[in-house]
Amino acid sequence: MIIAVSSEKGGTGKTTIATNLSIIRAQKGTDVFLVDADSQRSTIDFAAVREQEKHEPVLCCAGISGPGTYDEIRKMAQKFDDIVIDVGGRDTVTLRKALLIADIVVVPFIPSQLDVWGLDRMNEIVGEAKAMNENLRAISVMNKVDSNPKIVLKEEAVNIAKDLINIEFAGLTLGYRVSYRRCIAEGVAVTELGPKNKKDEKAIAEVMALYEEVFKDA
Numbered sequence: 001m002i003i004a005v006s007s008e009k010g011g012t013g014k015t016t017i018a019t020n021l022s023i024i025r026a027q028k029g030t031d032v033f034l035v036d037a038d039s040q041r042s043t044i045d046f047a048a049v050r051e052q053e054k055h056e057p058v059l060c061c062a063g064i065s066g067p068g069t070y071d072e073i074r075k076m077a078q079k080f081d082d083i084v085i086d087v088g089g090r091d092t093v094t095l096r097k098a099l100l101i102a103d104i105v106v107v108p109f110i111p112s113q114l115d116v117w118g119l120d121r122m123n124e125i126v127g128e129a130k131a132m133n134e135n136l137r138a139i140s141v142m143n144k145v146d147s148n149p150k151i152v153l154k155e156e157a158v159n160i161a162k163d164l165i166n167i168e169f170a171g172l173t174l175g176y177r178v179s180y181r182r183c184i185a186e187g188v189a190v191t192e193l194g195p196k197n198k199k200d201e202k203a204i205a206e207v208m209a210l211y212e213e214v215f216k217d218a
């Protein structure tokens with residue numbers, strides 16, 4: 001399966017989600033290739049930390065971007081069971097090509113006004129990709145959700161996400177949790193945190209819900 005993780009806005013959690021999904025998938029025994037399609041190269045940095053710390057399973061990761069993205073990923077799809085692409089936060093040729101080859105695109109967004117506007121733009125981009133890649137499924141995930149119930153914007157953001165024509169919102173959310181930051185620093189998924197850090201059962205449950213939704217047709 002080919003999974004793209006993409007949003008037009010920066011800092012929404014693409015790298016966090018792409019790394020967690022790839023590791024959890026690899027733990028199930030499939031061959032996973034994690035593609036860093038972002039010029040910031042933070043996914044490659046993450047994979048380097050994982051390798052340095054000798055965490056198992058080993059994560060195969062490399063950078064692919066530009067006009068050749070579609071063909072290069074198609075070639076890699078013959079060698080690997082699953083490919084997860086961390087696509088940068090702008091409307092680029094890389095994003096367009098990734099959406100043409102993907103089976104599913106996961107679109108993280110933060111419940112803030114600026115992010116919700118970005119979601120609208122992403123809905124248009126996904127619509128254009130669907131015209132050429134008819135089987136493309138798109139789901140959004142609300143990330144960095146504050147546990148404070150008084151935050152009205154969360155409800156507004158949910159309503160906007162639900163109204164999008166091309167991207168489905170199935171209620172998937174990730175809370176604002178320090179464990180996600182620790183994962184990036186340590187080169188692990190939330191399911192692997194410990195023994196230094198206490199297991200965060202809430203984070204594990206929400207990431208596993210996302211994982212199940214993404215791979216439900218695999």
Ligand SMILES: Nc1ncnc2c1ncn2[C@@H]1O[C@H](COP(=O)(O)OP(=O)(O)OP(=O)(O)O)[C@@H](O)[C@H]1O
Pocket residue numbers: 009010011012013014015016017038040042088089143144145174175176177178180181182184
């Ligand atoms: N649910 C969360 N709770 C707390 N911190 C989070 C959460 N998700 C992501 N972060 C942190 O927010 C920052 C941005 O996340 P991340 O790098 O995954 O986003 P991104 O969309 O890949 O960003 P960019 O657009 O810069 O590539 C990171 O420091 C990450 O550790």
Ligand SMILES: [Mg+2]
Pocket residue numbers: 014015016038040042086
């Ligand atoms: Mg990133």
